Every structure is written in C-alpha cells, then in structure tokens.
Amino acid sequence: MTMRSTIARVRGLGSAKHGVEHWWMQRVTAVALIPLTLWFAASLVSLAGAEWEAAYLWIASPAGAVPMILFLVAGLWHGKLGLQVVIEDYIHAEVLKVALLMLLSLATVALGIAGVFAVCKISFGE
C-alpha cells in the first residue's frame, strides 16, 4: 500500500513551497493568542457592568489599545485559517466553496479593519 498520490493527480497542484504556510500560521497565531486570550478574559471580567466612560478609557490607554489590536488581528487571522478548513472539509460544490472562501477572506479583512479602526478612533480621540 502506498500513501503517496499518483503523479497525474499531483501535477500542477504542487505546494509551490507554501505547503506548510497555513499550518504554521495557525500555530503562530495560536501561540500569540495564549497570553492575549487570558488578558482579554481578565479585562472583560474586570469591566463587567462598566459604564461607557470606564470601558472607553480602558481602550483609550495604550495598555488597552495595543493588546486589543493584537488580539483582534491574531484572533481574526486564526479564525480565518480555521473556518477555511471547515469550508474545505464540508463544502464540496466547487462554486459554493470558492464563493464562501472568498467571502471569508473579505469578511476577515473587513472585521479586522473595523475593529482596529474603532480602537484607533477611541485611542487617538483621547
């Protein structure tokens, strides 16, 4: 029994030297998210029921703004990589699959820009 694909199936679908890129960035963002998630959870717990001003001042300070931007970027990136695999695993209709993958990329960037913009607006508005 061979575990290898036939050359006819592989030709033209090679890794182009990017074979581990997806897997690796999923791990890099995962490692980044360990401290960031703990920071995020602790921050939200301490902010429970806070008025607008308290939450605003938290994001306005560099100690709130910088980790929040890092959390947004690492989290959305990690989520994009994960959802991409979910789509590739379960959606077999080619047109729908490509459409969903494109929608995922666009939504990821849109959410990332919106989130980072909100943090910057708060932080620079102070």
Added chain:
Amino acid sequence: MASAQRPLSPHLQVYRWQITMAMSIAHRATGIALSGGAVALVFWLLALANGPDAFEVAQAIAGSWLGYLCLFGWTFCLFYHLANGIRHLVWDMGYGFEIKQFYASGWLTVVVALGLTVLAWIAGLYGLR
C-alpha cells in the same frame, strides 16, 4: 488505483463515542462559535467608539437573557478552545501520544475549561454588585 487503498476516516455512525473524538469535534465547534464572538466583539468596539448612546444599546443587548446566554457560551468556548489548543500544541511538539495521556489530558482540559468559565463568571458577577 493507489488512492482506493488509503486508510479511511472513522465512520461516525458506527464508531463508539469516546472523549477523544468528542473533544476533537468540540474543538472545531467552539472555534466556529468563537468566530461569531469575534463579530460581536467588533460591533461592541464600534459601539464603544460611537459614544455613550450607541454603547448603551450594545450593553442592553449584552445584558439581555439572550446576551447572557451567548456570553456564557462564548466564555466556555474561549476557555475550552484555549486549553485544548494548548493540548494540540503539546502534540505538535511530539508529546502526549500514549492512549492514557490522551484521556488524562482530555479530562484535564475539560475540567480546566469548566473551572475557568465558572471562575470568570463568579468574578464578573461579583464585580457587578
């Protein structure tokens, strides 16, 4: 053809349920749920940036029973995905592949995720008073 000889994935319909496969599926499910949480977080930040009026609306939604249900679910998903993600990273480094270790790390992950969820909510609700 070579591809017909390859090992197949276990068929869920005939496979006896065990914690290892349940946790693997839960990792993916919590990941999908957390993507929804990320959308909510971005809208919450936009409301915060928009001013007190918009923020009040966001807090009212978050403070509704449905909001609490989502927040509680997301809290568990976050801690589960975090703990099980660390479990995955340990596997990536080549450790923990004995059957016994799979079960031990699995139960530890579940206990840690539940514990952190309860702890976070006790601390959060205590702060609300």
